[in-house]
Amino acid sequence: MAFEYHVSKNGSVSAQGTKQDPFLTINQAASVAVAGDTIIVHEGEYREWVKPKNSGLSEYRRITYQAADGEKVVIKGSERIQDWEQVEGTVWKVGIPNGYFGDYNPYIEEIFGDWVVYNPGRHLGDVYLNGMSFYEAENLEQLQNPEVRTEVLDHWTQTTVAVVNPEQTKYLWFAEVDEKNTTIYANFHEANPNEEVVEINVRKACFYPENIGINYITVRGFELCQAATPWTPPTADQPGLIGPHWSKGWIIEDNIIHDSKCSAISIGKEASTGNNYRTKRKDKPGYQYQLESVFLAKQAGWSKEKIGSHIIRNNTIYDCGQNGVVGHLGCVFSEIYNNHIYNIGIKREFYGHEIGGIKLHAAIDVQIHNNRIHDCSLGTWLDWQTQGTRVSRNLYYRNSRDLFVEVSSGPYLVDHNILTADYALDNHAQGGAYVNNLIRGKMVQRKMLDRATPYHVPHSTEIAGFAVTYGGDDRFLNNIFIGDDNLEKVGTAHFNGYTTSLEEYIETVHQDEGDHEAFNKVEQPVYINRNAYLHGAEAFEREEEKLEATDFNPDLKIIEDGNEVYLSLELPEEIASFFGGIQSTKTLERVRIVDAEFENPDGSEVVLDTDLLGKQREEKSVIGPIASLQAGKNYIKVWG
Structure with missing residues (x-):
């Protein structure tokens, strides 16, 4: 028999958990709820780390945690601090006994782990004034002089960036920890911290099981x-502010999630499959430990039957230092959609190779669609074993980069998206199909011949083999590419010199007497046709049917109006009669290395007949992400 438990700020630790006699904490309910039960939490702030104890048993016998209808319920990993003492000018301090933090003191714990590139001693703690997070100073002197700024080189864009936002340089904190106390100093400017709401990070997470295998939970x-x-690299334990911790079948929906020091939602791996061994042991490259983690995961039960198949939908995720959604191995067979993700990795207090609005490794059969992702260091980064993955009908804008696919062999689909960053696409992979996208920005395409990564039996975690990234084996069909006076490498011209069919590729390879060496020398086939190239975008030299209007400026703009977002775009007259047809499993060439077709996760035929707005496509619909695009001026609502 299913029970309904209630939690209220007016409850008690000795309550029965009924509506009339509610629990005081969510963890009280979490300790007794079993499969089929629902926990209803009533209005208020709950400063606790919720640790679900029991597992649901199936999609139909879940344990559901939900806020009461119409009531605002906030779960915080912080505590309010009100005993501040003025030191000098606008700088205040507070002393806190180390025992207050238990065995996890965020003001001792540093940003640490594999692939951290830049961290000048930053810690996991933070200070908030009326909800606004501060920046950690590197020393007390900097705290007294908040205009001091540090500049670093962004490894990927090769540009110099400030690690402190100029608008918030005055809001800094610094901590000193001795054997007994943690002393936090903060520059509050005009504010009196004892009269405002000032909070500090205390707990590692807000909603995250301590044990693995806590399945079928809804939040x-x-x-x-x-x-x-x-910090949550793919070679470490990956705790998030909220997440399933190596489990199956969670639904995380309709939440507002923000101000995680590193990652917000984690659907990633756990510690037994590797935990920052490259950084701790220093005896092997992180690449080698990541390979080992895949095999360790198989030994730990990594399969569709036990892990993944999560749903992350209708959430608003913002102001996080590393990721909005992160996962390695544990993200398989999941669906991420209708989320609004922004302001991820832009404070630049620290950074590394694992930052993005969505950053997934081994995204097998993961479906990422209908998300709005903007103002992020990187919009979506799919790394290793991107197979059966589909990135569809997403809106990307004002990101440093929009989409990055790395060392994967496919098949993966990128269709009906809008990508508008100056640096729109990093393609360090093979076996992709890019169909009906609007891409305004440069594309960087690279081979990776020194890092073989796994590929899988389709729709499975079973490993079928390993391959390096030869480059190519990509399909670019029905896309609109838009250049800019200040941009290079927009379009598909970087594939010049590649073969255009498997037959041509095989014939060319076998002109050489060698074995694997010959495959390193010959460019894989690419399938590029029926794309439009505007405002300086350049076409692949062997593309047979294309629309080129290189002098035409579409004047593309993404316009926000409240929670609504509009696309403003002008298109040339020729676009009205330039159709691409509907692409599907039947029209997309199979992927060479994996020897697999483009399919839905259940193995059925995939048909790309639904545009970004959810409208049905016709055979003679205009190319690009929106079937109703027309020659001349377009002004179309694309979100909200």
């Missing part, structure tokens, strides 16, 4: 924030 309708989450 709905909460605000979750202010957690001291650690």
Whole structure:
């Protein structure tokens, strides 16, 4: 028999959990709820790390945690601090006994782990003034002089960036920890911290099981924030502010999630499959430890039957230092959609190779669609074993980069998206199909001949083989490419010299007497046709049917109006009669290395007949992400 438990700020630790006699904490309910039960949390702030104890048993016998209808429920990893002492001018301090933090003191714990590139001693703690997070100073002197700024080189864009936002340079904190106390100093400018709401990070997470295998949990309708989450590379334990911790079948929906020091939602791996061994042991490259983690995961039960198949939908995720959604291995067979993700990795207090609005490794059969992702260091990064993955009908804008696919062999689909960053696409992979996208920005395409990565039996975690990234084996069909006076490498011209069919590729390879060496020398086939190239975008030299209007400036703009977003775009007259047809499993060439077709996760035929707005495509629909695009001026609502 299913029970309904209630939690209220008016409850008690000795309550029965009924509506009339509610629990005081969510963890009280979490300790007794079993499969089929629902936990309803009533209005208020709950400063606790919710640790679900019991597992649901199936999609139909879940344990559901939800905010009461119409009531605002906030779960915080922070505590309010009110005993501040003025030191000098606008700088205040507070002393806190180390025991206050238990065995996890965020002001001792540093940003640490594999692939951290830049960290000048930053910690997992944080200070918030009326909800606004501060920046950690590198020393007390900098705290007294908040205009001091540090500049670093962004490894990927090769540009110099400030690690402190000029608008917030005055809001800094610094901590000193001795054997007994943690002393936090902060520059509050005009504010008196004892008269405002000042909070500090205390807990590692807000909603995250301590044990693995806590399956079929639903978390709905909460605000979750202010957690001291650690750095989450693919070779480490990956705790987030909220997440399933190596489990199956979670639904995380309709939540507002923000101010995680590193990652917000984690659907990633756990510690037994590797935990920052490259950084700790220093005896092997991180690449080698990541390979080992895949095999260790198989030994730990990594399969569709036990892991993944999560749903992340209708959430608003913002102001996090590393990721909005992160996962390695544990993300398989999941669906991420209708989320609004922004302000991820832009404070630049620290950075590394694992930052993005969505950053996934081994995204097998993961479906990422209908998300709005903007103002992120990187919009979506799919790394290793991107297979059966589909990135569809997403809106990307004002990101440093929009989409990055790395060392994967496909098949993966990128269709009906809008990508508008100056640096729109990093393609360090093979076996992709890019169909009906609007891409305004440069594309960087690279081979990776020194890092073989796994590929799988289709729709499975079973490993079928390993391959390096030869480059190519990509399909670019029905896309609109838009250049700019200040941009290079927009379009598909970087594939010049590649073969255009498997037959041509095989014939060319076998002109050489060697074995694997010959495959390194010959460019894989690419399938490029029926694309439009505007405002300086350049076409692949062997593309047979294309629309070129290189002098035409579409004057593309993404316009925000409240929660609504509009696309403003002008198109040339020729676009009205330039059709691409509907692409599907039947029209997309199979992927060479994996020897697999482009399919839906259930193995059925995939048909790309639904545009970004959810409208049905016709055979004679205009190319690009929106079937109703027309010659001349377009002004179309694309979100909200």
